[in-house]
């Protein structure tokens with residue numbers, strides 16, 4: 066049996082409310098008592114806050130941190146987001162995972178905000194709540210909370226998730242989509258991170274890898290952001306007023322794939338003027354699914370007015386991301402550049418998106434789970450053992466995306482497998498020139514030697530990949546040719562191989578242990594073309610081996626008259 070600890074930060078929301086004279090209201094100090102009475106949350110043999118052992122052999126210890134006052138989430142603001150982030154920071158080392166119990170009304174905002182503020186997260190953080198209070202006989206709080214607690218108590222999902230009604234979503238992809246139904250949250254542009262049925266099914270390949278950097282928080286402190294949902298007939302003066310100081314960032318919810326009127330000069334002029342003043346304006350769609358694309362003139366006009374595309378971000382994510390970036394000391398131009406880039410998996414289709422897919426991580430995690438390597442240290446050992454193999458396999462397949470993902474996820478660019486083969490060896494041997502350049506740029510060891518002494522350049526040249534070889538030379542690869550290589554190729558009559566090696570700096574007059582040069586070996590076997598190539602590259606036709614034999618003598622001994630004549634001619 067193993068144990069994990071979870072901190073439950075109880076901020077308020079319907080989940081813990083009880084019926085009062087004015088309707089449902091928070092009930093301070095009651096939540097933990099309610100949980101204690103539910104057998105799945107409390108093992109009767111254990112002190113308060115300890116679950117029974119799960120069927121995976123795990124016992125979860127949970128502690129409740131109850132906020133004062135407990136809030137209906139409609140009453141929450143940026144300060145409350147920061148308070149939660151700071152509490153997670155304060156207790157980060159003391160718990161394995163964190164649950165945030167929260168009202169549903171603004172839960173998607175809080176989850177998005179937390180996803181940005183919690184940087185380099187390596188532990189599971191799940192925000193959850195319910196539509197019907199736990200105090201009611203029929204409620205959805207019981208399941209939501211227990212499932213979220215079990216996920217937090219078993220899995221390392223280094224993201225801010227939002228759990229509701231059998232699904233764990235990436236928090237910054239969610240929206241509250243139903244005011245009455247129990248399936249209150251949706252994530253139309255990103256699949257769930259986990260689905261709970263008979264089994265808990267974690268979609269490991271969608272989960273972002275931990276960065277490996279130390280955890281820290283960057284609080285959201287700039288409140289001067291807003292959202293504006295366009296509607297047909299919005300007047301120029303309303304827009305102008307909206308854009309006035311102190312506004313620093315605006316999420317403009319446009320029509321369809323990112324369109325706004327392009328037949329109203331003043332409307333666009335107002336946006337342009339605000340952009341020029343430094344207001345960062347982001348274009349998101351009013352649709353719940355799909356993304357902003359540059360397909361229509363009506364959208365292009367916005368881009369020309371300085372509005373940046375928000376891809377498929379939700380309004381909640383775009384707004385909190387804007388606030389997060391504007392809370393740091395960044396130039397508007399930098400904020401504009403970062404808005405369309407994925408920072409925490411909040412949007413798709415960016416140049417960095419690949420790094421968050423991380424199928425390899427999923428594989429590593431599966432192996433780690435199979436080995437019961439639950440602690441970060443043990444996981445890291447598994448990672449260190451597997452990465453070199455995964456890197457080599459990706460390199461030999463020319464899988465640049467996979468390599469980029471692994472390096473972005475912290476893999477060591479100099480890692481070698483048990484034969485001393487590095488990703489660079491494999492990319493060179495297979496002639497994946499692009500990959501070779503990428504690996505060199507990422508700090509791979511250019512002259513790494515495998516256990517047989519072969520360097521990446523050797524592999525590239527030997528396998529006839531001149532493009533890859535050229536890139537290695539540009540990257541500082543040194544030519545060091547085993548004399549036996551040229552002699553072997555010459556005696557096999559591999560004129561192309563010989564030519565290639567000579568081109569990449571091999572010495573044409575190198576000698577084997579009997580003092581024979583490649584020319585001797587090609588001559589004795591009668592390889593005319595190879596002999597020509599060697600002569601063209603200045604091979605010494607008068608070289609004598611340990612018995613005093615010249616290449617011409619060798620040709621004669623082998624009965625190769627044409628070769629003999631060619632060698633004698635000079």
Ligand code: ASN
Nearest residue numbers: 078079137138168169170
């Ligand atoms: N008004 C509640 C809240 O957001 C709604 C809920 O939690 N279901 O706090």
